[in-house]
Amino acid sequence: MDFPRAGHGVCSAPAKGDGESWPRAPCGKFLWQADLLDSRRGAILIRLVSELTGTDLALWVARAQKLNVVRDGDQSNGLWIVYFPNGFCSSFGEHGYRPDLNWEHGGPLIEKYEIGFGILQGIAPKDETDIVRWRCCGWHARVLAGADGGPRKEGATPLIAAMRALVASVYGKNVPDEVAP
Structure with missing residues:
Protein backbone atom coordinates (compact mmCIF):
# COMPACT_ATOMS: atom_id res chain seq x y z
CA MET A 1 0.00 0.00 0.00
CA ARG A 47 1.55 1.35 12.24
CA LEU A 48 5.13 2.45 11.90
CA VAL A 49 7.54 -0.45 11.43
CA SER A 50 9.91 1.34 13.83
CA GLU A 51 7.29 0.87 16.58
CA LEU A 52 6.56 -2.84 16.04
CA THR A 53 7.43 -4.96 19.08
CA GLY A 54 6.78 -8.40 20.50
CA THR A 55 4.40 -10.76 18.75
CA ASP A 56 3.35 -8.00 16.31
CA LEU A 57 6.94 -7.79 15.06
CA ALA A 58 7.17 -11.61 14.84
CA LEU A 59 3.92 -11.70 12.86
CA TRP A 60 5.19 -9.15 10.31
CA VAL A 61 8.56 -10.93 10.02
CA ALA A 62 6.66 -14.11 9.11
CA ARG A 63 4.60 -12.19 6.56
CA ALA A 64 7.74 -10.57 5.10
CA GLN A 65 9.05 -14.09 4.48
CA LYS A 66 5.75 -14.97 2.77
CA LEU A 67 5.01 -17.70 5.32
CA ASN A 68 1.44 -18.92 5.76
CA VAL A 69 0.03 -17.11 8.81
CA VAL A 70 -3.50 -17.85 10.04
CA ARG A 71 -5.59 -17.18 13.11
CA ASP A 72 -6.61 -20.34 14.97
CA GLY A 73 -9.93 -19.70 16.68
CA ASP A 74 -12.11 -16.62 16.71
CA GLN A 75 -10.85 -13.08 16.07
CA SER A 76 -10.87 -11.99 19.72
CA ASN A 77 -8.88 -14.73 21.43
CA GLY A 78 -7.50 -17.01 18.72
CA LEU A 79 -3.78 -17.65 18.42
CA TRP A 80 -1.78 -16.66 15.36
CA ILE A 81 -0.16 -19.74 13.84
CA VAL A 82 2.71 -19.66 11.35
CA TYR A 83 3.26 -22.62 9.01
CA PHE A 84 6.77 -23.24 7.67
CA PRO A 85 7.60 -24.93 4.32
CA ASN A 86 9.06 -27.96 6.13
CA GLY A 87 5.68 -28.75 7.71
CA PHE A 88 6.54 -27.27 11.12
CA CYS A 89 4.05 -24.87 12.68
CA SER A 90 4.28 -22.59 15.69
CA SER A 91 2.41 -19.91 17.59
CA PHE A 92 3.93 -16.48 18.25
CA GLY A 93 3.87 -16.83 22.04
CA GLU A 94 6.71 -16.67 24.51
CA HIS A 95 7.88 -20.18 23.61
CA GLY A 96 6.85 -20.05 19.94
CA TYR A 97 8.25 -18.33 16.84
CA ARG A 98 9.99 -15.15 18.02
CA PRO A 99 12.76 -14.04 15.63
CA ASP A 100 12.98 -10.77 17.56
CA LEU A 101 13.97 -12.62 20.78
CA ASN A 102 15.41 -15.99 19.81
CA TRP A 103 18.71 -16.20 17.91
CA GLU A 104 17.75 -19.68 16.63
CA HIS A 105 14.87 -18.02 14.75
CA GLY A 106 16.34 -14.59 13.94
CA GLY A 107 19.98 -15.54 13.33
CA PRO A 108 19.35 -17.50 10.11
CA LEU A 109 17.23 -14.60 8.79
CA ILE A 110 20.12 -12.18 9.37
CA GLU A 111 22.31 -14.45 7.25
CA LYS A 112 19.66 -15.19 4.59
CA TYR A 113 18.67 -11.55 4.02
CA GLU A 114 22.21 -10.18 4.56
CA ILE A 115 21.25 -7.85 7.39
CA GLY A 116 24.05 -5.73 8.80
CA PHE A 117 23.82 -4.08 12.19
CA GLY A 118 25.84 -1.90 14.50
CA ILE A 119 25.81 -0.11 17.83
CA LEU A 120 24.14 3.23 18.49
CA GLN A 121 26.53 5.06 20.77
CA GLY A 122 26.05 7.84 23.25
CA ILE A 123 28.16 9.56 25.85
CA ALA A 124 27.94 8.03 29.31
CA PRO A 125 27.71 10.30 32.34
CA LYS A 126 31.14 11.39 33.56
CA ASP A 127 32.48 9.72 36.65
CA GLU A 128 35.00 10.98 39.21
CA THR A 129 37.86 10.52 36.71
CA ASP A 130 36.20 13.07 34.39
CA ILE A 131 36.92 10.82 31.39
CA VAL A 132 34.41 10.80 28.55
CA ARG A 133 33.16 7.27 27.96
CA TRP A 134 30.93 5.87 25.25
CA ARG A 135 28.05 3.55 25.95
CA CYS A 136 25.67 1.49 23.82
CA CYS A 137 22.28 3.21 23.41
CA GLY A 138 20.74 0.59 21.14
CA TRP A 139 21.27 -1.00 17.75
CA HIS A 140 20.68 -0.12 14.12
CA ALA A 141 20.31 -2.50 11.18
CA ARG A 142 19.51 -2.59 7.48
CA VAL A 143 19.15 -5.21 4.78
CA LEU A 144 22.33 -5.00 2.68
CA ALA A 145 21.22 -7.22 -0.22
CA GLY A 146 19.62 -5.76 -3.32
CA ALA A 147 20.33 -2.70 -5.40
CA ASP A 148 19.48 -0.11 -2.76
CA GLY A 149 19.48 -2.27 0.32
CA GLY A 150 16.78 -1.38 2.79
CA PRO A 151 15.95 1.37 5.23
CA ARG A 152 17.88 1.63 8.48
CA LYS A 153 15.86 0.65 11.55
CA GLU A 154 16.70 0.80 15.24
CA GLY A 155 15.93 -1.36 18.24
CA ALA A 156 16.93 -2.08 21.82
CA THR A 157 18.63 -5.33 20.75
CA PRO A 158 20.37 -6.46 17.55
CA LEU A 159 17.53 -8.90 16.80
CA ILE A 160 14.78 -6.29 17.16
CA ALA A 161 16.67 -3.85 14.92
CA ALA A 162 17.38 -6.56 12.33
CA MET A 163 13.78 -7.82 12.23
CA ARG A 164 12.42 -4.27 11.87
CA ALA A 165 14.87 -3.74 9.00
CA LEU A 166 13.64 -6.95 7.35
CA VAL A 167 9.98 -5.89 7.61
CA ALA A 168 10.78 -2.36 6.37
CA SER A 169 12.70 -3.75 3.38
CA VAL A 170 9.52 -5.54 2.26
CA TYR A 171 6.71 -3.19 3.37
CA GLY A 172 8.34 0.23 3.75
CA LYS A 173 7.90 2.53 6.75
CA ASN A 174 4.31 1.50 7.52
CA VAL A 175 2.28 -1.68 7.82
CA PRO A 176 -1.51 -2.00 8.10
CA ASP A 177 -2.68 -2.31 11.70
CA GLU A 178 -5.26 -4.98 11.08
CA VAL A 179 -7.07 -7.53 13.15
CA ALA A 180 -6.80 -10.39 10.64
CA PRO A 181 -4.00 -11.25 8.19
Whole structure:
Protein backbone atom coordinates (compact mmCIF):
# COMPACT_ATOMS: atom_id res chain seq x y z
CA MET A 1 0.00 0.00 0.00
CA ASP A 2 1.42 3.38 -0.96
CA PHE A 3 0.93 6.31 1.35
CA PRO A 4 1.32 9.92 0.24
CA ARG A 5 4.75 11.41 0.58
CA ALA A 6 5.12 14.44 2.79
CA GLY A 7 6.44 17.61 1.22
CA HIS A 8 7.62 20.80 2.83
CA GLY A 9 5.58 23.33 4.75
CA VAL A 10 2.01 22.62 5.78
CA CYS A 11 -0.26 20.02 4.16
CA SER A 12 -3.99 20.10 3.77
CA ALA A 13 -5.51 16.83 4.84
CA PRO A 14 -8.26 15.16 2.85
CA ALA A 15 -11.87 15.43 3.96
CA LYS A 16 -13.06 12.67 6.27
CA GLY A 17 -16.10 12.00 4.14
CA ASP A 18 -18.72 13.54 6.41
CA GLY A 19 -18.02 17.17 5.53
CA GLU A 20 -15.36 17.87 8.12
CA SER A 21 -11.67 17.94 7.28
CA TRP A 22 -8.60 16.98 9.23
CA PRO A 23 -6.60 19.71 10.93
CA ARG A 24 -3.60 21.03 9.08
CA ALA A 25 -0.30 19.55 10.19
CA PRO A 26 3.39 20.03 9.41
CA CYS A 27 4.20 17.78 6.46
CA GLY A 28 7.15 16.13 8.18
CA LYS A 29 4.77 14.63 10.74
CA PHE A 30 1.75 14.03 8.50
CA LEU A 31 0.69 10.40 8.04
CA TRP A 32 -2.90 10.93 6.87
CA GLN A 33 -3.86 11.11 10.55
CA ALA A 34 -4.47 7.38 10.14
CA ASP A 35 -4.13 6.76 13.84
CA LEU A 36 -7.28 8.85 14.32
CA LEU A 37 -9.42 7.04 11.75
CA ASP A 38 -12.26 4.90 13.01
CA SER A 39 -11.84 1.28 11.90
CA ARG A 40 -15.62 0.76 12.02
CA ARG A 41 -15.89 3.03 8.98
CA GLY A 42 -13.70 0.62 7.01
CA ALA A 43 -10.58 2.77 7.24
CA ILE A 44 -7.17 1.11 7.23
CA LEU A 45 -5.13 2.00 10.28
CA ILE A 46 -1.35 2.03 9.91
CA ARG A 47 1.55 1.35 12.24
CA LEU A 48 5.13 2.45 11.90
CA VAL A 49 7.54 -0.45 11.43
CA SER A 50 9.91 1.34 13.83
CA GLU A 51 7.29 0.87 16.58
CA LEU A 52 6.56 -2.84 16.04
CA THR A 53 7.43 -4.96 19.08
CA GLY A 54 6.78 -8.40 20.50
CA THR A 55 4.40 -10.76 18.75
CA ASP A 56 3.35 -8.00 16.31
CA LEU A 57 6.94 -7.79 15.06
CA ALA A 58 7.17 -11.61 14.84
CA LEU A 59 3.92 -11.70 12.86
CA TRP A 60 5.19 -9.15 10.31
CA VAL A 61 8.56 -10.93 10.02
CA ALA A 62 6.66 -14.11 9.11
CA ARG A 63 4.60 -12.19 6.56
CA ALA A 64 7.74 -10.57 5.10
CA GLN A 65 9.05 -14.09 4.48
CA LYS A 66 5.75 -14.97 2.77
CA LEU A 67 5.01 -17.70 5.32
CA ASN A 68 1.44 -18.92 5.76
CA VAL A 69 0.03 -17.11 8.81
CA VAL A 70 -3.50 -17.85 10.04
CA ARG A 71 -5.59 -17.18 13.11
CA ASP A 72 -6.61 -20.34 14.97
CA GLY A 73 -9.93 -19.70 16.68
CA ASP A 74 -12.11 -16.62 16.71
CA GLN A 75 -10.85 -13.08 16.07
CA SER A 76 -10.87 -11.99 19.72
CA ASN A 77 -8.88 -14.73 21.43
CA GLY A 78 -7.50 -17.01 18.72
CA LEU A 79 -3.78 -17.65 18.42
CA TRP A 80 -1.78 -16.66 15.36
CA ILE A 81 -0.16 -19.74 13.84
CA VAL A 82 2.71 -19.66 11.35
CA TYR A 83 3.26 -22.62 9.01
CA PHE A 84 6.77 -23.24 7.67
CA PRO A 85 7.60 -24.93 4.32
CA ASN A 86 9.06 -27.96 6.13
CA GLY A 87 5.68 -28.75 7.71
CA PHE A 88 6.54 -27.27 11.12
CA CYS A 89 4.05 -24.87 12.68
CA SER A 90 4.28 -22.59 15.69
CA SER A 91 2.41 -19.91 17.59
CA PHE A 92 3.93 -16.48 18.25
CA GLY A 93 3.87 -16.83 22.04
CA GLU A 94 6.71 -16.67 24.51
CA HIS A 95 7.88 -20.18 23.61
CA GLY A 96 6.85 -20.05 19.94
CA TYR A 97 8.25 -18.33 16.84
CA ARG A 98 9.99 -15.15 18.02
CA PRO A 99 12.76 -14.04 15.63
CA ASP A 100 12.98 -10.77 17.56
CA LEU A 101 13.97 -12.62 20.78
CA ASN A 102 15.41 -15.99 19.81
CA TRP A 103 18.71 -16.20 17.91
CA GLU A 104 17.75 -19.68 16.63
CA HIS A 105 14.87 -18.02 14.75
CA GLY A 106 16.34 -14.59 13.94
CA GLY A 107 19.98 -15.54 13.33
CA PRO A 108 19.35 -17.50 10.11
CA LEU A 109 17.23 -14.60 8.79
CA ILE A 110 20.12 -12.18 9.37
CA GLU A 111 22.31 -14.45 7.25
CA LYS A 112 19.66 -15.19 4.59
CA TYR A 113 18.67 -11.55 4.02
CA GLU A 114 22.21 -10.18 4.56
CA ILE A 115 21.25 -7.85 7.39
CA GLY A 116 24.05 -5.73 8.80
CA PHE A 117 23.82 -4.08 12.19
CA GLY A 118 25.84 -1.90 14.50
CA ILE A 119 25.81 -0.11 17.83
CA LEU A 120 24.14 3.23 18.49
CA GLN A 121 26.53 5.06 20.77
CA GLY A 122 26.05 7.84 23.25
CA ILE A 123 28.16 9.56 25.85
CA ALA A 124 27.94 8.03 29.31
CA PRO A 125 27.71 10.30 32.34
CA LYS A 126 31.14 11.39 33.56
CA ASP A 127 32.48 9.72 36.65
CA GLU A 128 35.00 10.98 39.21
CA THR A 129 37.86 10.52 36.71
CA ASP A 130 36.20 13.07 34.39
CA ILE A 131 36.92 10.82 31.39
CA VAL A 132 34.41 10.80 28.55
CA ARG A 133 33.16 7.27 27.96
CA TRP A 134 30.93 5.87 25.25
CA ARG A 135 28.05 3.55 25.95
CA CYS A 136 25.67 1.49 23.82
CA CYS A 137 22.28 3.21 23.41
CA GLY A 138 20.74 0.59 21.14
CA TRP A 139 21.27 -1.00 17.75
CA HIS A 140 20.68 -0.12 14.12
CA ALA A 141 20.31 -2.50 11.18
CA ARG A 142 19.51 -2.59 7.48
CA VAL A 143 19.15 -5.21 4.78
CA LEU A 144 22.33 -5.00 2.68
CA ALA A 145 21.22 -7.22 -0.22
CA GLY A 146 19.62 -5.76 -3.32
CA ALA A 147 20.33 -2.70 -5.40
CA ASP A 148 19.48 -0.11 -2.76
CA GLY A 149 19.48 -2.27 0.32
CA GLY A 150 16.78 -1.38 2.79
CA PRO A 151 15.95 1.37 5.23
CA ARG A 152 17.88 1.63 8.48
CA LYS A 153 15.86 0.65 11.55
CA GLU A 154 16.70 0.80 15.24
CA GLY A 155 15.93 -1.36 18.24
CA ALA A 156 16.93 -2.08 21.82
CA THR A 157 18.63 -5.33 20.75
CA PRO A 158 20.37 -6.46 17.55
CA LEU A 159 17.53 -8.90 16.80
CA ILE A 160 14.78 -6.29 17.16
CA ALA A 161 16.67 -3.85 14.92
CA ALA A 162 17.38 -6.56 12.33
CA MET A 163 13.78 -7.82 12.23
CA ARG A 164 12.42 -4.27 11.87
CA ALA A 165 14.87 -3.74 9.00
CA LEU A 166 13.64 -6.95 7.35
CA VAL A 167 9.98 -5.89 7.61
CA ALA A 168 10.78 -2.36 6.37
CA SER A 169 12.70 -3.75 3.38
CA VAL A 170 9.52 -5.54 2.26
CA TYR A 171 6.71 -3.19 3.37
CA GLY A 172 8.34 0.23 3.75
CA LYS A 173 7.90 2.53 6.75
CA ASN A 174 4.31 1.50 7.52
CA VAL A 175 2.28 -1.68 7.82
CA PRO A 176 -1.51 -2.00 8.10
CA ASP A 177 -2.68 -2.31 11.70
CA GLU A 178 -5.26 -4.98 11.08
CA VAL A 179 -7.07 -7.53 13.15
CA ALA A 180 -6.80 -10.39 10.64
CA PRO A 181 -4.00 -11.25 8.19
